[in-house]
Amino acid sequence: MARVVRRVWIAAGATAIVAFCLAPFLWIFIASITPEAVPDASKPWSSERAVQYFPAEPTLRNYVDLFKDVPFALYFRNSTIVATGTMLLGLVLASLGAYGFVRFRFVGRGPLLTAMLLTYMIPSVVLLVPLLVILRRIGLIDTFPGLILAESTNTAPFVLLLMINYFSTLPRELEEAAQVDGCSPLGTLVRIVIPLALPGLVAGGLLAFIMTWNNFVFAYLFTNTDNVKTLPVILRLFVLGEPAVWGVSAAGAILTTVPVALLFLLFQRMLIGGLSAGAVKG
Amino acid sequence: MKAVKLSRRSTLAGLGGAVLAGHVRGGLAAPAVRQKATISYWTWADNPAHQKMVLDAVEAFNKSQGFITVQVDATMAVMDVVRKVAAAFAAGSAPDVAGTVQTNVQNWYDTGILSPVDSYFNQWEAKDDYFPSVVDAMHSVPGQPVLYMPNAILPYVLYYRADWFSAAGLKPPTTYGEFIAAAKAMTTTDRAGYAMRGQTYYATQVIEPIWGSAGVKFADVTSGKVDFDSPAATSVTEKWVGMLTKDHSAQSTAVTDNYPQIFALMEKGLAAMWIYGTHAHPQLLAALGDRIQVVPTPRAGDEDVMLANPEGAFIVSSSKEKDAAWEFLQFMGSGDADRVLTAKRGLLPVRKSIAAEPAYQTNRFFKVAIDAQASWWHPPFAWKNWTNYQNKIAPFWQEALRGDMTPQAWQAQAAKFLRGQT
Numbered sequence: 001m002a003r004v005v006r007r008v009w010i011a012a013g014a015t016a017i018v019a020f021c022l023a024p025f026l027w028i029f030i031a032s033i034t035p036e037a038v039p040d041a042s043k044p045w046s047s048e049r050a051v052q053y054f055p056a057e058p059t060l061r062n063y064v065d066l067f068k069d070v071p072f073a074l075y076f077r078n079s080t081i082v083a084t085g086t087m088l089l090g091l092v093l094a095s096l097g098a099y100g101f102v103r104f105r106f107v108g109r110g111p112l113l114t115a116m117l118l119t120y121m122i123p124s125v126v127l128l129v130p131l132l133v134i135l136r137r138i139g140l141i142d143t144f145p146g147l148i149l150a151e152s153t154n155t156a157p158f159v160l161l162l163m164i165n166y167f168s169t170l171p172r173e174l175e176e177a178a179q180v181d182g183c184s185p186l187g188t189l190v191r192i193v194i195p196l197a198l199p200g201l202v203a204g205g206l207l208a209f210i211m212t213w214n215n216f217v218f219a220y221l222f223t224n225t226d227n228v229k230t231l232p233v234i235l236r237l238f239v240l241g242e243p244a245v246w247g248v249s250a251a252g253a254i255l256t257t258v259p260v261a262l263l264f265l266l267f268q269r270m271l272i273g274g275l276s277a278g279a280v281k282g
Numbered sequence: 283m284k285a286v287k288l289s290r291r292s293t294l295a296g297l298g299g300a301v302l303a304g305h306v307r308g309g310l311a312a313p314a315v316r317q318k319a320t321i322s323y324w325t326w327a328d329n330p331a332h333q334k335m336v337l338d339a340v341e342a343f344n345k346s347q348g349f350i351t352v353q354v355d356a357t358m359a360v361m362d363v364v365r366k367v368a369a370a371f372a373a374g375s376a377p378d379v380a381g382t383v384q385t386n387v388q389n390w391y392d393t394g395i396l397s398p399v400d401s402y403f404n405q406w407e408a409k410d411d412y413f414p415s416v417v418d419a420m421h422s423v424p425g426q427p428v429l430y431m432p433n434a435i436l437p438y439v440l441y442y443r444a445d446w447f448s449a450a451g452l453k454p455p456t457t458y459g460e461f462i463a464a465a466k467a468m469t470t471t472d473r474a475g476y477a478m479r480g481q482t483y484y485a486t487q488v489i490e491p492i493w494g495s496a497g498v499k500f501a502d503v504t505s506g507k508v509d510f511d512s513p514a515a516t517s518v519t520e521k522w523v524g525m526l527t528k529d530h531s532a533q534s535t536a537v538t539d540n541y542p543q544i545f546a547l548m549e550k551g552l553a554a555m556w557i558y559g560t561h562a563h564p565q566l567l568a569a570l571g572d573r574i575q576v577v578p579t580p581r582a583g584d585e586d587v588m589l590a591n592p593e594g595a596f597i598v599s600s601s602k603e604k605d606a607a608w609e610f611l612q613f614m615g616s617g618d619a620d621r622v623l624t625a626k627r628g629l630l631p632v633r634k635s636i637a638a639e640p641a642y643q644t645n646r647f648f649k650v651a652i653d654a655q656a657s658w659w660h661p662p663f664a665w666k667n668w669t670n671y672q673n674k675i676a677p678f679w680q681e682a683l684r685g686d687m688t689p690q691a692w693q694a695q696a697a698k699f700l701r702g703q704t
Contacts (some may be wrong), residue, residue, distance in 0.1 A: 069330040132373035141375055221366055224322065224355040224377075233357055237327060245329065246542075 025257065031250035033058040062247035063255070070234055071226055072252065078144075079213055079230040080259075085148040086212040087205045090156045094204060095197075098163035099189050103175070113164075120157040127153060128221055135222060142224045150222050151212045158211070159204035166200030167193065199273035206271055210260055231256045319606040320351045324367060325381025325595065326360045328561075332627060333357065339619040343610055350606045352379075371395050371600060378601035379610060382430060383593045385672070388422045388664035390596060391429050397599040400427035402608040408616070408633070415658040416632040419592045423503050423664045432594035433615040434629040436559045437651035437658065438488060439588070441566060443468070443554045444575040454577045458492055461555075461580040462521050465531035468554035475531035477553035480683045481540035483676050488557040488579075490661050491589040493518050496582035501665040501700050511697035518582050519682075519689040527685045537683045548574075561628030563647040576647050578654045588651065590658035592632060671699035 034055040066072050100106075101113055131150050132141070140146030170193060178188045194201065216232035223229045235256060238249035264271065323340065327333035336356040344351055355377075358366065363381055370376045382390060390396035403409055403420075412420075416435060420428045440461070442454050446468060455461035465475030479485045493500070498515040501508045509515065526532040533539065533547060545562070547553040549569035556562075557579055566574045578588050595614065597607045613619055615632070624631045625641045630651055637655075642648040662668060678695050681687040687695075698704045 070333070128369055129373045132369060132375055136373060136375040220358065220362060221369060224324070225353065226357070229357055236362070237330070237333070237357055237359065 025254075028250045028253050030054060031246055032062050032254050033060065034247055034250075035059050035061065036245060036247045062251040065245075065248050066251045066255070069248065070237075072234065072255070074226055075229060075231045075234050076255070078228055079232075079256075081144055082147050082151060082219075082228075082230055083209045083212040085144065086151040086155055087209040089148060089152050090159045090208040091201055091205050093152070093156050094159035094163045095189070095194065095201070097160050098167050099193060101164055102167040103172075103185075116157055116160060120161070124154050124217065128217065131218075132221065141222060142228050144228060147218065147222050147228060147230075150218045151215060154215065154218070155208040155211050159208050162204045162207070163197070163200055166197055166204075170196055199270040202267050202270040203273075206263060206267055209263065213256075213260055316349060318349055318351075319603045320353065321378035321601070321603045321606050321610060323352050323354045323379040323381075323595070323610065324358070324363055324377040325354070325356050326358050326363045327356045328359075328627070335622050335626060339614060339622050342619060343613045346613065347609075350603075350609060352610055367395065367598070368393075371598065374600070376598045376600050378598055378603055378607045379595050380598055381593070381595045384419055384422075384432075384591045384660055385663045385668075387419075387429050387596070389669065391422065391426070395599055396429055397597045397601065397604060398427035398429050399431060399597060399608060399611070403428045403431070406612065408612075411633045411635050413632060413634060413637075413655055413658070415590070415655065416592055419660060430594055430596035431611040431615055432592035432632045433620050434594065434624045434627070435590050435592045435632050435658070436561060436629050437588055437590040437654070438491060438557055438559050438579060439576040439647065439650055440579050441548065441556045441558065441562070441574055441576055443551075443570075443573055445573045446554055454575070455580050456577070458495075458518065458521065458580045458582040462525065462529070462531075465525055465555060466529050469529070469531040473551065474533040474547070474553045475529075475555060476525055477539075477544045477547045477556040478526055478532035478536035478683075479539055479541070479544055480537040480680050481543075484672055485676060485679050487589070489518065489522055491579045491587040491659065492522075492582050494587040494589075494659055494661070495580075495585050497585070499662070501662050501667070503662055503664050508697055508700045510700050511693045514582075516690055516693045519693055523682050523689050523692075526683055537680050559628070560630065560647050560651055563628050563645075567647075576650050578650060578657070586654065586657040587659045588654045588657045589660065590630075590651070590655075591660050593629075594632075665700065667700050667702040670702060671696060674699050 030053070035057060101109065131153065135141045135146045135150065138146075140149065174192055174196070175188045178192045179185075183191065213230075214232060215230075216236060219230040220233050220236070223233070231252075235249070235252050238245065238252055325336060327336060333356045337354060340352050340354040360383060364386055367376060367380045376395070380390075387396070391398070409417075413435075416432055417428075418424075420430060420432060422429050440454070442464075444454075447454060447464070450467055452464060452467060455464045468475035479488070490500075493510075493515055496514040496518050498509060498512060498518075499507075500510050526536050533553060535543065539547075544553070544556060544558075545565060548556055548566055551570075560576075563574075563576070578586060581587060595611055597604055597611070601607055614623070620631050620633070620636055621639075621641065623629070624636075625645075625648075628647070630642065630648055631637050636642070637648075637652050642652060675696050678687060678692055682689060682692040695704075
């Protein structure tokens with residue numbers, strides 16, 4: 001009986017937390033299927049957009065208007081390209097870098113690692129003008145490679161730290177066995193370490209993807225045309241726009257959130273495993 | 283009749299003149315740029331519809347001639363343009379032309395980012411077509427060169443529910459006293475007499491013309507004197523705040539209400555009056571039809587003052603294609619481009635010939651503002667501490683509306699900001 005009561009309390013608590021976390025998304029979804037204000041001259045007042053817990057006439061019109069009024073599909077494509085590119089670049093750099101830091105002893109290893117940590121503490125806002133100067137000089141402003149490089153300055157150090165922690169939990173014996181069999185260090189990394197470190201890579205990659213997907217400042221500053229601009233830039237226009245278009249804004253927010261939420265659902269086990277690796281030293 | 287003998291020289295001269303005449307249209311001078319040039323233009327968009335207007339206007343310019351190509355970025359809010367242009371200028375990658383509102387013009391000039399257009403504008407035959415008050419604004423401070431090219435102006439008017447006023451036997455207010463009394467008279471249990479904004483940034487903007495009409499200068503750019511804590515200024519503020527705290531003729535949620543809430547109040551018939559720009563009229567007209575009318579903002583003294591803020595674009599000093607940039611600015615302030623950027627957005631053109639067209643003269647919201655153009659005015663944005671005041675005063679205003687700060691204390695604080703004392 002006590003066990004049943006305990007389970008009920010746990011379920012109630014979990015439900016409350018889930019409801020608290022999901023409520024804003026549910027609210028935005030309801031806003032996205034609520035019709036925008038419709039003027040009706042026959043009534044003393046005409047905008048029927050009072051608070052509704054569910055619209056009397058839900059509609060997908062806002063989603064249609066979103067794609068009609070702005071090149072939302074283009075921004076979506078751009079966000080996907082930039083976030084995926086940043087994630088892949090970050091994973092490559094972080095894997096190589098983390099393996100080097102964890103498995104090799106070389107001159108300057110300690111100061112280099114400290115420098116990496118210190119640079120990560122610098123707010124990204126401080127880097128805006130220097131990055132702009134660099135990108136201008138190498139002709140990469142308003143290009144995908146330029147934006148990916150800029151975003152990587154934000155995400156690669158974070159993924160590197162994550163992978164250093166993860167690699168340090170992997171047993172050396174497997175790598176030593178591979179090297180005894182003639183595998184090179186790079187081969188050991190690719191064939192032995194990376195497959196073992198998959199949860200950590202997924203966690204790092206996912207976090208890099210999300211950080212880039214949500215990043216506004218770099219996208220707004222380093223891009224000038226719709227061909228490269230990403231979703232946060234256009235969503236900000238909706239937020240600050242006048243008059244406000246709540247339904248269309250909400251539709252944009254939902255479509256921006258859904259891909260990331262799906263990725264989380266698909267890889268949640270690996271994400272939890274990757275983030276918690278190294279937390280408990282056996 | 284004597285036969286005209288055409289020589290080769292006279293024929294060529296005549297053809298050349300015809301070609302030149304064909305290029306002179308809508309007040310545009312003959313194009314100066316006759317080699318390929320690509321310029322970049324960064325500006326803001328209030329919403330996707332506005333963005334489309336800008337893109338369409340730029341495309342029209344690109345198609346109107348075959349030499350200059352303008353690449354436009356109009357995916358930003360106003361303040362984002364300021365930040366992006368400033369950062370890009372520091373990095374050496376600024377655009378050739380940047381959009382601006384009057385508020386920021388002096389800052390752009392003082393920081394060396396803006397390149398004046400005096401030499402171009404003074405030679406332009408359309409320069410006399412601009413409203414005099416707009417030309418003054420283009421100089422920002424008397425004695426300075428022409429700094430930028432406005433292509434639209436946003437006047438602020440008093441929207442009021444004509445049906446309710448008529449039912450109450452009241453005329454729309456012309457003086458500040460009548461306005462305060464009308465707000466009280468219009469207030470019932472179901473509606474507020476005036477829709478007041480308390481949230482946040484620059485919520486006091488709509489009161490500025492009333493202060494101005496009371497003889498308040500805010501700050502004199504020339505003498506450096508600040509009079510914003512004068513009895514005249516304080517009296518205006520006392521009555522305004524009193525609408526909420528004493529008369530209860532403003533909505534009870536005023537402290538935290540922003541534009542979306544106030545639009546909803548007006549559209550839903552929960553408020554009788556609202557001072558705001560003419561760009562609000564399409565939405566209010568769609569919701570209320572003939573029931574919504576406008577008059578100029580009420581005056582506190584003898585002088586009519588209508589807040590009217592120009593907006594447009596300037597040439598960035600780092601641009602290497604200033605001639606091409608000027609040609610683009612001319613186009614954006616002329617003809618169909620200007621009509622698209624004004625009438626459809628609810629703003630007025632800055633040129634007399636365009637404002638005289640039926641699209642503006644037959645629109646009652648525009649007509650009221652155009653007829654009052656002699657009283658168009660804007661606060662002293664060029665004052666060195668104006669940004670200091672504008673950026674810091676918001677939370678104090680909310681305190682005043684809550685009754686946590688007296689109007690006198692608020693006025694004193696605002697004057698301190700304008701003096702740069704804090």
